[in-house]
Every structure is written in structure tokens, then in C-alpha cells.
Amino acid sequence: MRHVISLLLENEAGALSRVSGLFSARAYNIESLTVAPTEDPSLSRMTIVTSGSDDVIEQITKQLNKLIEVVKVVDLSEAAHVERELMLIKVRATGKDREELKRTADIFRGRIIDVTESSYVIELTGDSRKLDAFIEAIDRSLILETVRTGVCGVGRGDRILRL
Amino acid sequence: MVLTGAEIVIRCLQEEKIEHVFGYPGGAVLHIYDELFKQESVRHVLVRHEQAAVHAADAYARSTGRAGVALVTSGPGVTNAVTGIATAYMDSIPVVIISGQVPVPAIGQDAFQEVDTVGITRPCVKHNFLVKDVRDIAPTMKKAFYLAESGRPGPVLVDIPKDVTAARCEFRYPADISIRSYNPVVKGHQGQIRKALQLIFEAKRPMIYTGGGVTLADASEKLIRFAKSLGAPVTNTLMGLGGFPATDKLFVGMLGMHGTFEANMSMQYCDVLIAIGARFDDRVIGDPAHFGQVPRKIVHIDIDPSSISKRVKVDVPIVGDVGEVLDELNRMLDATAERPDAQAISDWWKQIDAWRTRDCLAYKNSDEIIKPQFVIQKLYEITKGEAFVTSDVGQHQMWAAQYYLFDKPRRWINSGGLGTMGVGIPYAMGVQLAHPGSPVAVVTGEASVQMCIQELSTCKQYRLPIKICNLNNRYLGMVRQWQQLFHGNRYSESYMDSLPDFAKLAEAYGHVGLRIDKPGDVEGALRESFKRKNELVFLDFQVDQTENVYPMVQGGKGLTEMILSSEDL
Ligand SMILES: Cc1ncc(C[n+]2csc(CCOP(=O)(O)OP(=O)(O)O)c2C)c(N)n1
Numbered sequence: 001m002r003h004v005i006s007l008l009l010e011n012e013a014g015a016l017s018r019v020s021g022l023f024s025a026r027a028y029n030i031e032s033l034t035v036a037p038t039e040d041p042s043l044s045r046m047t048i049v050t051s052g053s054d055d056v057i058e059q060i061t062k063q064l065n066k067l068i069e070v071v072k073v074v075d076l077s078e079a080a081h082v083e084r085e086l087m088l089i090k091v092r093a094t095g096k097d098r099e100e101l102k103r104t105a106d107i108f109r110g111r112i113i114d115v116t117e118s119s120y121v122i123e124l125t126g127d128s129r130k131l132d133a134f135i136e137a138i139d140r141s142l143i144l145e146t147v148r149t150g151v152c153g154v155g156r157g158d159r160i161l162r163l
Numbered sequence: 164m165v166l167t168g169a170e171i172v173i174r175c176l177q178e179e180k181i182e183h184v185f186g187y188p189g190g191a192v193l194h195i196y197d198e199l200f201k202q203e204s205v206r207h208v209l210v211r212h213e214q215a216a217v218h219a220a221d222a223y224a225r226s227t228g229r230a231g232v233a234l235v236t237s238g239p240g241v242t243n244a245v246t247g248i249a250t251a252y253m254d255s256i257p258v259v260i261i262s263g264q265v266p267v268p269a270i271g272q273d274a275f276q277e278v279d280t281v282g283i284t285r286p287c288v289k290h291n292f293l294v295k296d297v298r299d300i301a302p303t304m305k306k307a308f309y310l311a312e313s314g315r316p317g318p319v320l321v322d323i324p325k326d327v328t329a330a331r332c333e334f335r336y337p338a339d340i341s342i343r344s345y346n347p348v349v350k351g352h353q354g355q356i357r358k359a360l361q362l363i364f365e366a367k368r369p370m371i372y373t374g375g376g377v378t379l380a381d382a383s384e385k386l387i388r389f390a391k392s393l394g395a396p397v398t399n400t401l402m403g404l405g406g407f408p409a410t411d412k413l414f415v416g417m418l419g420m421h422g423t424f425e426a427n428m429s430m431q432y433c434d435v436l437i438a439i440g441a442r443f444d445d446r447v448i449g450d451p452a453h454f455g456q457v458p459r460k461i462v463h464i465d466i467d468p469s470s471i472s473k474r475v476k477v478d479v480p481i482v483g484d485v486g487e488v489l490d491e492l493n494r495m496l497d498a499t500a501e502r503p504d505a506q507a508i509s510d511w512w513k514q515i516d517a518w519r520t521r522d523c524l525a526y527k528n529s530d531e532i533i534k535p536q537f538v539i540q541k542l543y544e545i546t547k548g549e550a551f552v553t554s555d556v557g558q559h560q561m562w563a564a565q566y567y568l569f570d571k572p573r574r575w576i577n578s579g580g581l582g583t584m585g586v587g588i589p590y591a592m593g594v595q596l597a598h599p600g601s602p603v604a605v606v607t608g609e610a611s612v613q614m615c616i617q618e619l620s621t622c623k624q625y626r627l628p629i630k631i632c633n634l635n636n637r638y639l640g641m642v643r644q645w646q647q648l649f650h651g652n653r654y655s656e657s658y659m660d661s662l663p664d665f666a667k668l669a670e671a672y673g674h675v676g677l678r679i680d681k682p683g684d685v686e687g688a689l690r691e692s693f694k695r696k697n698e699l700v701f702l703d704f705q706v707d708q709t710e711n712v713y714p715m716v717q718g719g720k721g722l723t724e725m726i727l728s729s730e731d732l
Contacts (some may be wrong), residue, residue, distance in 0.1 A: 009344070010344060013293075014281060014285075014293075017282070017285065018285065021285055021286060025286050055472070058472065059469060059473060062468050062469035063469050065468070065469075066467070066468075066469055068289070068290040068310065068342065068344060068345050069344055070344055071343060071344040163343070
């Protein structure tokens with residue numbers, strides 16, 4: 001089962017490698033991992049998308065909690081939450097493809113943020129399935145580059161992860 | 164007071180009341196060594212290889228409960244230390260390792276003797292630090308000792324670049340420390356403890372299974388009280404030996420791969436299992452699916468939540484210090500007359516006593532050739548069971564665990580988790596320095612002992628009168644046993660050829676060396692060597708080459724699928 005695990009950790013050099021090292025040492029999956037400082041500069045917030053049986057997920061959260069620099073861990077997928085991912089996709093846009101790509105981007109509420117004579121960069125946010133769907137919806141041969149941030153997520157309503 | 168980083172390191176050790184540091188100098192730690200030279204209270208023990216420095220510090224900790232300290236230089240000093248660090252990590256032993264690093268501006272430049280120490284050691288430490296500012300040394304050292312010794316203990320490494328040890332700042336050792344992201348649970352959850360007790364009262368076949376956690380928590384006395392008030396059988400893991408007295412009638416022996424028949428059977432067929440400071444590892448319960456075939460309820464007490472329900476699902480998890488939880492259980496037991504059904508318990512003991520009659524540790528002794536088990540039995544007799552015994556890794560380790568009956572914790576010192584050959588002598592050094600005047604024996608094999616044999620020189624320098632019992636079977640015995648049993652007698656590279664004359668080798672280092680060939684000479688040689696209170700004696704016992712360790716559960720098999728003797732083959 002896919003899980004979205006969110007953690008607060010000390011914003012210190014090396015903390016990220018402790019987390020990623022844990023995943024590789026214990027052979028856990030990482031589908032995506034994102035991290036950045038929070039409004040409190042001493043803390044970083046990390047979102048990890050992983051998958052595994054209930055037992056594996058239980059171990060992952062316990063092992064993460066055991067890392068000295070990890071302050072708090074929650075499995076967002078245990079309850080209502082929202083997820084977003086950002087994608088920048090550079091596509092070849094010439095001739096009649098230009099119009100077509102613009103239309104598709106509009107349907108997906110994407111924005112064209114860079115235009116040249118022969119290309120667009122389209123910015124798209126949404127959950128991962130929406131981004132996948134966009135890629136499916138356009139002609140593959142037009143894609144020049146895709147860059148995705150990986151998922152970040154937050155619990156709905158009163159579910160708050162903070163100190 | 165303004166001090167240099169190196170002075171601060173030493174002052175921190177003094178503040179922590181550290182008496183011994185095991186180490187080896189080199190460029191990156193020269194400032195620290197200079198400060199060591201200028202004072203008396205921290206005694207430095209110069210080992211002959213950094214691996215031994217960490218092992219000795221580790222054994223110091225195992226035998227005393229306080230963190231041991233090792234000091235090594237950058238680059239090869241650190242890489243040599245890694246085996247020692249990983250060994251301590253696997254057995255949750257508090258060790259603080261101080262390593263030198265190249266100067267801060269040189270980091271990342273592939274400088275001479277530079278390695279990414281924090282990176283290399285990250286997976287085998289509880290935590291590590293790179294100290295880039297002299298002002299951080301004191302708080303980091305404080306944190307290092309706190310982390311190493313609290314919660315589930317473990318090794319903590321502090322990497323200090325050379326220029327940081329030369330820089331100066333005001334020194335103040337923090338009185339206490341708190342780390343917001345690290346708050347180990349100490350007290351167990353009341354409700355869970357009550358639930359556990361309810362299960363225990365309903366048990367017809369209760370069983371207490373304890374590991375190294377009882378020793379680490381100094382909870383042996385509490386465990387004894389708990390077990391006695393229930394009258395339940397107790398088994399210990401290899402790491403847990405001594406946590407419950409081996410000579411007590413409630414003790415059914417060690418369990419696991421080379422556990423006793425009665426321990427493994429009671430473990431499998433109990434109806435309520437109380438696991439305390441133990442982690443159901445593969446050498447202990449064998450195949451978890453096989454273990455799971457028999458229904459039983461499990462209570463698991465451990466300070467580390469990640470040890471609970473890792474390999475075996477448990478019914479009542481209790482996270483907490485095992486000493487605190489046992490105290491609470493004992494208090495609740497004192498407050499009630501309720502106990503498990505006496506008739507059921509007595510029937511359970513009848514069953515266990517029937518298993519005991521298999522006499523699974525019996526072996527055929529000989530007048531011609533020395534049996535390794537016999538040496539351990541004699542060692543036990545002559546030291547009246549009161550020696551500290553360190554061991555290396557292999558058959559001799561298992562025989563020591565089976566035939567030396569440990570009645571007290573912290574007396575049996577071995578590498579259970581990592582299974583590191585070579586620990587025997589350095590472990591004995593650490594123990595002897597922590598307990599001068601106490602008898603310390605090393606049980607080893609001719610292969611293991613050669614992995615840190617250079618430490619005979621350290622033993623000479625510091626006059627460590629340890630007694631080394633080399634069970635010399637001219638084989639990598641444990642490897643040979645597996646090859647005999649599971650690889651069609653193909654003894655691939657398990658014969659030890661071109662062995663040194665160990666007695667002469669010991670003499671060359673300035674010690675006493677004895678070679679013992681006949682069973683009739685075993686006792687005399689042991690007595691003689693323990694009389695030599697101030698000398699290291701190397702006893703090279705020429706033992707039966709083909710003896711195997713039984714009982715044995717093959718890796719991956721079920722706990723009760725034991726090979727009891729060569730007749731089962
Ligand atoms: C450093 C290391 N290398 C390899 C092994 C694998 N190993 C386990 S026991 C053993 C043989 C040990 O032989 P010896 O010390 O003579 O003891 P014996 O089994 O004969 O009593 C080996 C090679 C190990 N445990 N540690």
C-alpha cells in the first residue's frame with residue numbers, strides 16, 4: 001500500500017542522509033522525497049512517499065522516530081489529507097501543436113511560464129495522478145523534459161504536525 | 164576559562180569521570196594527545212590496532228554499565244575502528260568514539276588521511292557528530308555521553324577536525340542537556356502493564372524470555388523477583404546470560420540456535436510469553452512462521468519501540484525501561500494474591516522436567532583427547548563461576564555460553580549481534596582494566612584469537628593478567644560444522660594450516676604460554692594459571708577436531724527442529 005509519511009526534523013547538515021540512508025539500509029522503498037525548511041528555520045519538513053505492507057510501514061515510522069534528528073513523524077495516509085506535486089514540463093511547441101498544447105494545459109489548469117519559438121514550459125500542480133494524466137494526454141514525442149518535485153502533503157483540518 | 168579544543172576534550176572526559184581511554188595516536192589527534200600527556204586523571208591505554216581500542220572500550224562498558232571511550236585518528240584510524248563500532252552498535256553498548264579529522268578547510272579536498280567519517284559510520288552508530296566550531300565541543304561531548312548511555316544505548320562518534328582542537332574558547336561543561344527530538348520513554352504505560360499482568364494470571368504455561376536489555380538496564384534483581392513470584396521458567400538469549408542466575412531451578416538454559424532442548428521447547432509451547440529486553444532475532448526463534456504456528460499470547464517489554472512487533476507480532480507491547488516496568492509489575496504483584504493457576508503451573512513444570520531429562524548438553528568425555536566442553540566445565544569449576552569470561556566467535560563461544568553457568572550479569576562478554584571474531588583479547592583488556600584484581604578468562608579459538616593477537620603486546624604493557632583458553636581444533640570449527648552438516652562434508656577453506664606455536668608466541672610477547680594435550684592435564688594447567696595472579700597465561704588446549712555444538716537449529720528452520728547429537732544426522 002502507498003503511504004505518505006510526513007516528518008519534522010532538525011534543519012541540520014546530514015539529517016537528510018540519515019533518513020535516506022535508513023531507507024536504503026533497511027531496503028524500504030522511496031517513491032519520492034521532498035524536504036525544505038519550515039517557518040521555523042531550525043526545522044525542516046519532509047514528505048516521503050513509500051509503499052509496503054502494514055508491518056513494513058509500522059517499522060518505517062518507528063525507525064524514523066528513532067533517528068535522533070527526527071522530531072515528529074506522521075503517516076498522513078492514515079486519515080484525510082491533501083497532496084500536491086509540482087511539475088515543470090518542457091514541450092516542443094511548433095505549428096498546430098502550439099494551440100493544442102495550450103488547450104490541454106488549460107484543461108488541466110496548467111500555466112505556460114516560458115515561451116520560445118519552438119517550446120513551452122508548462123507548470124502544473126496537482127496530485128500525482130493528475131500530473132500523470134497530463135503526460136498521458138499529450139503527444140509523448142513532444143516532451144523534451146519533465147521535472148517533478150515529488151509529493152508534499154498536509155493533514156486536513158485539525159490534523160497539525162508541529163512542535 | 165579560555166581553553167583550546169584539545170584541552171576541552173580532556174576536560175569533558177574528566178567531567179564525565181572517565182578513567183580510561185583506549186586509543187592510538189596520529190596526525191589529526193596530536194593536539195588531544197598533547198593534552199592527555201599533561202594530566203593524570205584520564206589514563207590512556209595504547210592498543211596495537213584501533214579495532215581493539217573500540218572493543219576494549221565496549222567491554223569496559225559491558226562490564227561496568229558506564230560508557231567506554233575510544234580515541235582514534237582520522238582516515239585509517241577511523242576505518243580500523245569501524246568493526247569495533249559496528250560490534251558495539253549491534254549489541255546496544257554505550258561507547259563514545261572520538262575521532263580526529265583533517266582541518267575544516269581541508270575537508271572535501273581529498274586531504275591526507277581524510278575519510279568521510281560521519282558518512283562511513285552513520286549506519287553503525289546511534290548518532291554521530293562533526294564538530295566544526297570549538298564552541299560546540301563541550302555541548303557535543305555532553306550530548307554524546309547522554310545519547311550513548313540513555314534510552315537504548317549505543318555507540319556515538321564525535322569527529323573533531325584538527326584545527327578545531329587548536330582553536331580556543333571559553334569552557335563550560337553543561338550540567339544537563341535536553342534534546343527536543345530525543346525523549347526515550349522510561350515509564351511503561353500503566354494500562355498496558357495491567358493488561359499484561361491479566362494475561363499472565365490467565366496463563367497455564369507462562370514463559371519468561373529475556374535478553375541483553377535486562378543487563379543494559381541493570382534489572383537483574385528485579386527480574387529475579389518477578390520470575391520467583393510467578394514461579395515461571397526463564398530462558399536467556401546469548402546476550403542475556405547472567406541476567407537470571409543460571410544455577411537457579413527456574414532457569415531452563417539459553418535458547419536459540421544452540422539453545423537447550425528444554426528452553427526451545429518451552430519457548431515454542433508456552434501459552435503466554437513474556438519477552439523482556441530481547442528482540443526475537445533469527446538466531447533466537449529461527450523461522451518466525453514456524454514459531455507462529457503455535458498459538459500463544461506475547462507480552463513484550465522493550466525500551467525501543469522498533470524492536471516490538473518487528474519479527475513477531477505481539478499482543479501486549481510495553482515500551483519502557485525494563486527495570487521501571489519490572490518494578491511496576493513487582494509492585495502490582497505485591498499488591499495482590501492473584502497468581503496463575505498453581506495446578507497448571509505444576510503441570511507445566513512436569514512437562515519441562517520431562518524435556519530436561521533429554522540431558523541435551525551431555526557429551527561423551529574421553530581420556531585420550533581433550534573435549535572442548537570439558538575445558539569449559541573445568542574453567543567453571545576452578546573459577547567457581549565467578550570469573551569474567553570474554554569469548555571470541557565460533558564453537559568455543561557457544562560452548563562457553565552452554566557450560567559456564569553465569570549467575571550474575573555483566574560477567575559474560577561476547578559479540579552476540581555482529582559475531583565479530585577477534586573481540587576476545589581486547590574485550591578481556593577492557594574488563595580487566597575496569598576490574599583490576601578480578602579473574603578474567605578469554606575463551607577463544609585458534610582462528611579468532613589471531614584476529615587481534617597483536618594485543619598481547621598491550622596486555623604486557625599494562626600488565627593485564629588475563630587467562631586465554633584457546634580451544635585449538637585446527638579448524639574454523641563453526642564453519643567446519645556447517646560444512647559437515649549442510650555442505651556434504653566439503654571443508655572448503657576451513658582448515659587452519661601453518662598455525663604458530665601459541666605457547667612460544669605468548670612467550671615472545673613476554674607472557675606465559677602452555678600447551679595442553681591430555682585431558683588429565685586440563686585441570687592442573689588451569690589451576691596453575693589462575694594462581695599466577697600477575698601474569699597473562701596463554702593456554703593452548705589441543706582439543707578434539709571433530710566435536711560439534713549441539714543442540715543445533717539449522718538457520719531458517721523452526722525452533723523445535725533441533726539436531727540433538729551426531730546420532731540425529
Ligand atoms: C571477522 C569474522 N570473519 C568471519 C566470521 C565467520 N566465522 C564465524 S565462526 C568462524 C570460525 C571461528 O574459528 P575459531 O576461532 O577457531 O573457533 P571455533 O569455531 O573453531 O571454536 C568463522 C570464520 C566471523 N564470525 N567473523
